[in-house]
Structure formats: structure tokens, C-alpha cells
Amino acid sequence: MGGRSPAVARVYRGRFAPSPTGPLHFGSLLAAMASFADARACGGAWLVRMEDLDRPREVAGAAERILDTLRAFGLEWDEPVIYQRERAPAYAAALQALDAQGLTYPCGCSRAEIVRLGRMGAEGPIYPGTCSQGLAPGMRARSIRVRTRAQPMHFTDRIQGEQTQSVEDSTGDFVLRRADGIHAYQLAVVVDDAWQEITHVVRGADLLGSTPRQILLQRALGLPEPSYAHIPLVLDDRGRKLSKSLASAPVDASDPLPAMHRAWACLGQPPVTGAGSPAAFWKRAIEEWRIERIPRRMSIGPQRLAPVDR
Known part of the structure; x- marks a missing residue:
């Protein structure tokens, strides 16, 4: 056709x-x-x-x-x-699977803190990894983030052509579950x-x-x-x-x-x-x-x- x-x-x-x-x-x-x-x-x-x-x-x-x-x-x-x-249980299961691989961690940073400490990227401030090694004393977990990697990701878009991006450099460790408990778009x-x-x-x-x-x-x-x-x-x-x-x-x-x-x-x-x-x-x-x-x-x-x- x-x-x-x-x-x-x-x-x-x-x-x-x-x-x-x-x-x-x-x-x-x-x-x-x-x-x-x-x-x-x-x-x-x-x-x-x-x-x-x-x-x-x-x-x-x-x-x-x-x-x-x-x-x-x-x-x-x-x-x-x-x-x-209606799909929250499926997102929670995926989050659990990522956690079992050691790929997620709790984050206690507010948006204001990320803006203050992170450098600016194409989509806003890049998360600086503040909580990647554990929460600071007295800090309460707000969101769940995934550990990213610096190696470039490659894919071919059928319209825009060849694409390459390092997620770590472009966005940093991104949120999978928000501070309000809602699972993030990227995971869903x-x-x-x-x-x-x-x-x-x-x-x-x-x-x-x-x-x-x-x-x-x-x-x-x-x-x-x-x-x-x-x-x-x-x-x-x-x-x-x-x-x-x-x-x-x-x-x-x-x-x-x-x-x-x-x-x-x-x-x-x-x-x-x-x-x-x-x-x-x-x-x-x-x-x-x-x-x-x-x-x-x-x-x-x-x-x-x-x-x-x-």
C-alpha cells in the first residue's frame, strides 16, 4: 500500500x-x-x-x-x-524492576535547589547528582530518579534522521516518580x-x-x-x-x-x-x-x- x-x-x-x-x-x-x-x-x-x-x-x-x-x-x-x-500498578512494577537492578535512588532535592546547583540544558536545569550517593542527613526523599549513563544513545528518526544524545550530559538522572507520588511521563x-x-x-x-x-x-x-x-x-x-x-x-x-x-x-x-x-x-x-x-x-x-x- x-x-x-x-x-x-x-x-x-x-x-x-x-x-x-x-x-x-x-x-x-x-x-x-x-x-x-x-x-x-x-x-x-x-x-x-x-x-x-x-x-x-x-x-x-x-x-x-x-x-x-x-x-x-x-x-x-x-x-x-x-x-x-488506571495503569499505576504497571508503572510501580517497572519502577521496582529498575530498583532491583540498582538503577534508581530517592532524591530529596527541591526544584529551587536543582535550579541553583544544576547547569542549564535544553529542557531546563540538568540534575547535578546531589542525591545519587545517598540522601544527606536530615533530608527527606521527595522523588525517585534513575541513574543515567554518559555513553551516547543513537537512533534513527524516520523524519529527522540520525540522532545522538548522552542522557547524562543532556538531562542528568531524571525523575521516574514525582514528589506528589505520580509516576513520570518517561516511565509511563x-x-x-x-x-x-x-x-x-x-x-x-x-x-x-x-x-x-x-x-x-x-x-x-x-x-x-x-x-x-x-x-x-x-x-x-x-x-x-x-x-x-x-x-x-x-x-x-x-x-x-x-x-x-x-x-x-x-x-x-x-x-x-x-x-x-x-x-x-x-x-x-x-x-x-x-x-x-x-x-x-x-x-x-x-x-x-x-x-x-x-
Whole structure:
């Protein structure tokens, strides 16, 4: 089928994993459409997982609205939706397995202390290893961290190309369970991708830097490593990621085709003509999908968001 290549010839299981912190915006739609198209073009399954671990940030009713929006855009999933809030025992078991290998330790540092003592990295202050040899007298454990390593991690991204990162140098020992008791994203996503047998991950480029951490955990836990593809982020006219900006208006589920055409253009795909419904759009689009057409860049600006007439 269209889009198949030697890199994706094996059985394909993809997923879209939104966080229910608000309605589906254009940047998330882009990731959903890319992951859906890639799965369908390769004859694979497409799953939806709600990343609702961070309960304090969750917006009531957002998960249901996101699912309704996906349906309106013709994005139908193949298996029941998984909710991470129900998966805490699996994350605890993985944490225990890492602890049994001597790869975790309790940390008593506050964020203010890490900011003061750690050097700044691409994603914020790098943990300086303060508690890696044990808690200081009188210090209370707040979080659980994993021991990282300086050896570079290598992987090939299907869009962004060859990637190399030393996790120790880039982030330091990172958190697996937060001070509030919530398991961290990096651990949960690795456990859930393996449990759902995800073979291919297509997501936003803001998570490209997280991939080496996830590969580190996959190898430590003896879990398979999916193939990764990171699409460019969509920025607003002030250079902000849409999901973080005031311009992140929800996509219009009552009139999905205009946003679908704009997203398709942002993904570098040829125009879809003569489609009067989302189902008709996908019938034509999937035949033409080629992941190789996606721009090999980390972001695209607002000039790519101009209305597309069809």
C-alpha cells in the first residue's frame, strides 16, 4: 500500500496519546493525522491512549471532547482507549524492576535547589547528582530518579534522521516518580508502549529529546524499541508552540475539512481534491501518504497555516 517502505514493512501498531488538559488544537490534530495516516497506509492498527497521569492539570470532560473530535475528523481507533490513570500498578512494577537492578535512588532535592546547583540544558536545569550517593542527613526523599549513563544513545528518526544524545550530559538522572507520588511521563510511556505492543511512534518534535531517555528505560527493562518519527511543531506568529500559546484555539469538529486540508499541507502531502467528507478525504489521502514528504525540520511557522481552498 502507499507509504510502505522497508523501515515499516513489519506488523504495524501505532498510537496517538493526547493529554486531556484541554480541547484538541491544531498542533495535536497534526500529530493525530500523521500517526493515523502512517498506520493506515502501512496496513496497521491505530490506537488512542489518554495520558491522564497528571490529574491536577486535567480539565474535566476534556478526554471525552478529544475523542468526539477525533471521530468527527474520521480518526477511528481499533481497540479500546487506554487511560493511564488506571495503569499505576504497571508503572510501580517497572519502577521496582529498575530498583532491583540498582538503577534508581530517592532524591530529596527541591526544584529551587536543582535550579541553583544544576547547569542549564535544553529542557531546563540538568540534575547535578546531589542525591545519587545517598540522601544527606536530615533530608527527606521527595522523588525517585534513575541513574543515567554518559555513553551516547543513537537512533534513527524516520523524519529527522540520525540522532545522538548522552542522557547524562543532556538531562542528568531524571525523575521516574514525582514528589506528589505520580509516576513520570518517561516511565509511563515506555511501559504502555510495550504493553500495547506499539511498533511505530509518530509524534511531535517537542518529544524528540525525550526519546533517548525512553530508549534507556526500554533497554534497562528489556522492552522492545519502537520506530520513531517526529513531525515538525506548529508555531504561532510569536514563535510559540500552539499548545502553549494563547492562539491554541480548538479545531472545529463541526466543520473538519478545512483544518484537515491545512494539516495535510503542513505535513508536506499533495492536495486531496474532491473530498466532501472526512471519510472521502481519508480514502484518497491514505493512498497518497508518504512519510518521506514531511519537512525535515523541528518546526513550521504560521505562514503554513493559511487557509487551503479545495
